[in-house]
Amino acid sequence: MIKVSHLSKRIGDVQALNDLSFVAQNGQITGLLGPNGAGKTTCLRTIFGLLKPDNGKAEIEGIDVAIDPIGAKQQLGLFPDPFGLYERLTPREYIRYFAELSGLSSKDAKEATSQVIAKLRLEDISDRRCKGFSQGQRMKTALAQAIVHSPSNIILDEPTRGLDVMSTRLLRDILIDLKNQGHCVLFSSHVMQEVAALCDQVIVMAQGRVVAIGSPTELCIQTGKDSLEEAFIQLIGTDEGIAA
């Protein structure tokens, strides 16, 4: 469970987060939906303790990130944007490295790596160096890194960006799988279809604050529109920065 309460953060002259509060429950997929520059990435970075909020706090499984960052991060897996692969390592080495950094022992990390490689069907590329990988192969490697230590909470930053249909479908299946296993999945996106198809709960963000929270259907009813896209435009009051 990820709980964010009254987060505020100013970066330079921009009020990136403005009294932001929401809860992402276990066993649910929560989408952070907002136009470009709404503060989605800032919000996710604050949850990881990489940015310090001016106000408010972020809790993971009840652990305050500001007070016990190591304990809190132990409960998290991150699928970042951009991926941050090490081009000279193979996916197997890469995944194992981050498994060990997440606190797994050397032996457990090796085992978990083999499991996640099998799960994501990475066998054919698992011992090739990452240099020259396609976007889909990179995505799979980064995703494997995020879930190798089976964290209770998984955070994905713009996960479908630059992916083809096959990769997107694979990603979607894995997210649903994680949800069914009781994980808390939180992802940021500005792609409507993605959010509509996947999310149990949508948090609509604009200018650093929450505009609306609810399931896609609830949001449509609330605004009296037929599609999530229409509802979204109605909610944020502009169609700037939206990808259909």
Add this chain to the structure above:
Amino acid sequence: MNKIIAMVRKELIDAARDKRSVMAGLYYAIGTPLIMCGLFMVLIGQLTSPDDLKITIKNPDKAPDLVRFLSNKGITQGAADGSDAKDLKAIELIISTDYAAQMNQGKSAEITIVADNSEEKLQNSIRRLEKQLQAYSAEMGSLRLIARGIDPRVVQPLKVNVQDKATTDSKGGMILGIAIFTMIYSVFISGMNLAIDTSAGERERNSLALLLSHPLTTRQLVLSKIIAVSLFALLGLVLILLVSKIAYAFVPWQELGFSVNITTEFMLLMLVVGIPVALMAACLQLFVSFMAKTFKEAQSYLTMVLFVPLALSMAASYNIAPDMLQWLPVSGQQQALMDFIKGKDLPMLQLLVSTLGTLAIAILLAFGMERSLRSEKVIFGL
């Protein structure tokens, strides 16, 4: 602890596969001793057998004795057909036509040297010619005095004796000072690329934020990077020591009257002394490169920063150093190593102070790095 081991292992695997990092270390460690050996060989060759100096002598028939004297000293007339034009120096010695007559009358006979005094390369040759002419002149003068029944020592009120106190080992130490300098500098060169790659490069690849999103402290992160870079730097030092040991054995030192021998004891001492230097080099390079946003930026900062240890080490090896230098980091260690190679006692106190200074700088930089990596400005380059 497990996390640090995992990180160091990953950095080393990553670095070993990075051609740029490996090459930078290897080129320097293997190339420098070889170049030094080549230079020393040429130098020794020049010092021990000065070449014949070929010049143009006009009217040699007027002063056959002088010409014979000069040719005994290796200064000869160039061949008339110009076959040795390549070796012929642009120096002309003109013997006046009345040379013989003047000599006979006990007067000053006139000879003229025509050469471009501003030309750097000719300086040595001109001076050599002048020196021999002076010697000949003095000899003739003495003979004239003796012929007149006067002791020639009357006109030589001063007799200057020069006693070279340099022992053969300390002469060799001078040359080894330069060799030691190249070894100390290898510590800085070998780890540099890895230091940049693992800090500025990490940010450039966007993996720094991902790394910091994992449950590890910035101290663990900083320590593991320092360990990895130091190991790489020490690897460079071991390599240069091995190559030096083999290569320096081929230089004909005995022609200079001393021996330069890289002993096992010296190699061990160099390694032990090198460890704190490597730590400081790693901290310095990582600290600077974490400040830079890109690989290139870090490279240009580092070339500027590395001038400081370079200058310290250089100053120590050329003996132009004020005494204070033996207490400072890098130069202190360098002077201690030079004393050791010259067969003197190790200046323990100075070595200890400079080593502690080196470690203190390393620790300060490590703390600075730890602090800066907590700053969101540094992580995201805001």
